[in-house]
Amino acid sequence: MIRSLRRCCFSLAVVAAMTLPAAAATQLTGAGSSFDYPFFSKAFYVYNQKNPDVTVNYQSIGSGGGIAQFSARNVDFGATDVPMNAGELTRAPGTVLQIPVTLGGAAIAYNLPGVTTMHLTRQVLADIYLGKILKWNDPQIAKLNKGVNLPDMSIVVVHRSDGSGTSYIFTDFLSHVSADWKSKVGTGKSVSWPAPSSVGAKGTEGVAGQVKSTPGAIGYVEMAYVVENNMTAVLLQNKAGKWVACTPDTVAAAAASKPEVSATNFSIVDSAAAGAYPISGYSWVVVYKKPTDRAKELYDVLSWLVGPQGQANAKSVDYVPLPRNVQEAAAATLRQMQR
Amino acid sequence: MENAGPQFRRVARFVSPADRGFAAIVYAGSILFALLIVGLFVELVLGSWPSIVKFGPGFIFSSSWDPITSKFGALPMIFGTVMTSLIAIVLAAFIGIMAAVFLADFAPRWLGQPLSFLIELLAAVPSVVYGLWGLFVLSPFMRTTLGPALQHVLGWTPLFSGPILGVGLLTGGIILALMILPTVTAISRDVIAAIPRDLREASMALGSTKWETAMKVVLPAARVGIFGACVLALGRALGETIAVTMVIGNRPEISSSLFAPSYTLASVIANEFTEATTSIYISALIELGLILFLVSMVVNALARLMIWSVRGSERV
Numbered sequence: 001m002i003r004s005l006r007r008c009c010f011s012l013a014v015v016a017a018m019t020l021p022a023a024a025a026t027q028l029t030g031a032g033s034s035f036d037y038p039f040f041s042k043a044f045y046v047y048n049q050k051n052p053d054v055t056v057n058y059q060s061i062g063s064g065g066g067i068a069q070f071s072a073r074n075v076d077f078g079a080t081d082v083p084m085n086a087g088e089l090t091r092a093p094g095t096v097l098q099i100p101v102t103l104g105g106a107a108i109a110y111n112l113p114g115v116t117t118m119h120l121t122r123q124v125l126a127d128i129y130l131g132k133i134l135k136w137n138d139p140q141i142a143k144l145n146k147g148v149n150l151p152d153m154s155i156v157v158v159h160r161s162d163g164s165g166t167s168y169i170f171t172d173f174l175s176h177v178s179a180d181w182k183s184k185v186g187t188g189k190s191v192s193w194p195a196p197s198s199v200g201a202k203g204t205e206g207v208a209g210q211v212k213s214t215p216g217a218i219g220y221v222e223m224a225y226v227v228e229n230n231m232t233a234v235l236l237q238n239k240a241g242k243w244v245a246c247t248p249d250t251v252a253a254a255a256a257s258k259p260e261v262s263a264t265n266f267s268i269v270d271s272a273a274a275g276a277y278p279i280s281g282y283s284w285v286v287v288y289k290k291p292t293d294r295a296k297e298l299y300d301v302l303s304w305l306v307g308p309q310g311q312a313n314a315k316s317v318d319y320v321p322l323p324r325n326v327q328e329a330a331a332a333t334l335r336q337m338q339r
Numbered sequence: 340m341e342n343a344g345p346q347f348r349r350v351a352r353f354v355s356p357a358d359r360g361f362a363a364i365v366y367a368g369s370i371l372f373a374l375l376i377v378g379l380f381v382e383l384v385l386g387s388w389p390s391i392v393k394f395g396p397g398f399i400f401s402s403s404w405d406p407i408t409s410k411f412g413a414l415p416m417i418f419g420t421v422m423t424s425l426i427a428i429v430l431a432a433f434i435g436i437m438a439a440v441f442l443a444d445f446a447p448r449w450l451g452q453p454l455s456f457l458i459e460l461l462a463a464v465p466s467v468v469y470g471l472w473g474l475f476v477l478s479p480f481m482r483t484t485l486g487p488a489l490q491h492v493l494g495w496t497p498l499f500s501g502p503i504l505g506v507g508l509l510t511g512g513i514i515l516a517l518m519i520l521p522t523v524t525a526i527s528r529d530v531i532a533a534i535p536r537d538l539r540e541a542s543m544a545l546g547s548t549k550w551e552t553a554m555k556v557v558l559p560a561a562r563v564g565i566f567g568a569c570v571l572a573l574g575r576a577l578g579e580t581i582a583v584t585m586v587i588g589n590r591p592e593i594s595s596s597l598f599a600p601s602y603t604l605a606s607v608i609a610n611e612f613t614e615a616t617t618s619i620y621i622s623a624l625i626e627l628g629l630i631l632f633l634v635s636m637v638v639n640a641l642a643r644l645m646i647w648s649v650r651g652s653e654r655v
Contacts, residue, residue, distance in 0.1 A: 192406075
């Protein structure tokens, strides 16, 4: 009995000795946007390989949840697809710094058997989502796609049913290009979708799945999904009149056209630049100007993340690195942190 | 009967401390349970108070759900929740009770035991797996095969008219039916198996066939227990979230067609809670939770009433 007890104590001591160095390492916690999650897990893994004494635990619980956890000081940083607004900033217990960390675009995927290229103008896309255009062989679509055999098929409009930053960027875009959309629906993470044949699907994977399995469907999906799932996406006419696909380059072009981006002036949809994709947007990290704890490590991780080395991880997971000028602006904001 | 009370009390005076302790623990357990329900209710009312004050009873009767303009109404979601659960319980009760009769009275041992095991295994499949299967297998099947077939035969009723998108009320109901089927089947089988053998033998001795015995003797004797199984299953159907969210189409609209997309109370909460930022929005979502709580209570109470009425008629 005593011997087994002693053996037990011994093994406990061994376990404690083995875990001790790990316990001495700093663990940073973050929570928020699920859009950022694939990029963060890749980037923070790489950071941990280089700096084994710092690990980052990121929980992908959604931007709203991230802001709530951050405002309660339960996590070291939050991540959100839409910057915190004035009301949220006043409710937070300290001065907040908001830093752009990555870029995303929403591609317009569609499912029309036999139709491999589809050209749409911004106005026609808005009218489809408003429910004004109901059939794929509508003259307004046919006019843009001469020589394409468009079927007499109802358009099934697919949208995100869960609140999401992608929906925010997409409705922000629609509000920019259609006065009707702006007055009837508006911009938000969840809106009341007006098209009569609209279907809500949960998550980007839900929208992608719904579009793939429903002939006649159209839906907005994060860029990475379209690439990885071999979906056909619309060529959209941008403000400059050019036909653009949603690619890392066209999204980066939209971002580069507005170097003065800030948390209060962050919208880059419907950019006037020639090569810009119109449905693009930033994702943000929020930190306190005076963190209560682990400030040095937090600053190091985040300044690495928005710098060239951190951003280099974006491409491998089909995310768009921040343009150079935005990286510099983000680093400048970060330097205000007290550490 | 009058003597039973005092006698019991006298016995109670001589119980050992261990018995007292046990009684206290059992009491504490049941009180904790009651407190949990009351606490949940109070918390839901407190959380939804701003929304209750702002929208009043109109919340239950309004059909608009617009987070941008902060106009909230729960009617389409109440409709969707009740309808999907009804479809589910009708399908699951029919199939489940038949399967239970087979397993308890008809299946040979070598078939009955593995089948029972498989059915119980179904109950352990996580709901997200049902949801994914629904999204990638059932809803395309509904759109291409089952839906058109139903429409071909029953398309003249409003229930089966309109475009078939694959996702919608009926698909949600079928997914739910599959999920609650193990509950209905497993409990009903146990209830049927517990019916005394004598009853069956007596019935057979009087010349009934196996079929007549099952339908006219065993099932009526087991009906209260089977009813209980259905109530338990219905409770799960009302609150099920993820699987339904993936196949219901998430549109807050009331349509007469079973093919049309719909929305359930639990789905709205799951979809929108994480990204809800304004306080009235959060409060409206919590009020949906409160309504779900009340709908479940009303359904359970109705079921209880039905059980009582069944039992009452038995005594006569």
